[in-house]
Amino acid sequence: xxxxxxxxxxxxxxxxxxxxxxxxxxxxxxxxxxxxxxxxxxxxxxxxxxxxxxxxxxxxxxxxxxxxxxxxxxxxxxxxxxxxxxxxxxxxxxxxxxxxxxxxxxxxxxxxxxx
Numbered sequence: 001x002x003x004x005x006x007x008x009x010x011x012x013x014x015x016x017x018x019x020x021x022x023x024x025x026x027x028x029x030x031x032x033x034x035x036x037x038x039x040x041x042x043x044x045x046x047x048x049x050x051x052x053x054x055x056x057x058x059x060x061x062x063x064x065x066x067x068x069x070x071x072x073x074x075x076x077x078x079x080x081x082x083x084x085x086x087x088x089x090x091x092x093x094x095x096x097x098x099x100x101x102x103x104x105x106x107x108x109x110x111x112x113x114x115x
Contacts, residue, residue: 025054069100
């Protein structure tokens with residue numbers, strides 16, 4: 001996962017925001033994304049999702065923090081493939097979106113005041 005975070009952070013300006021929409025690595029999501037969407041409903045080609053590529057929210061937050069980002073928000077999403085509808089959802093154990101902010105660079109004057 002380091003490249004998943006490191007590459008976009010390298011393009012993020014101080015004070016910039018990064019939004020990540022991804023899939024939690026839970027058995028619930030394995031069932032919905034892989035078994036349900038790919039094998040039962042067949043709304044996605046088989047092999048679209050890879051269990052090892054799913055990212056837990058705590059892993060995403062840790063990796064982002066190590067790259068100087070602060071998590072601003074974490075929200076679950078629900079997608080209803082038969083109705084082609086997406087909405088916010090309190091449960092993050094399936095799909096989720098998280099926002100992160102990069103710290104503003106301190107000016108020379110504010111660094112002098114902090115000393």
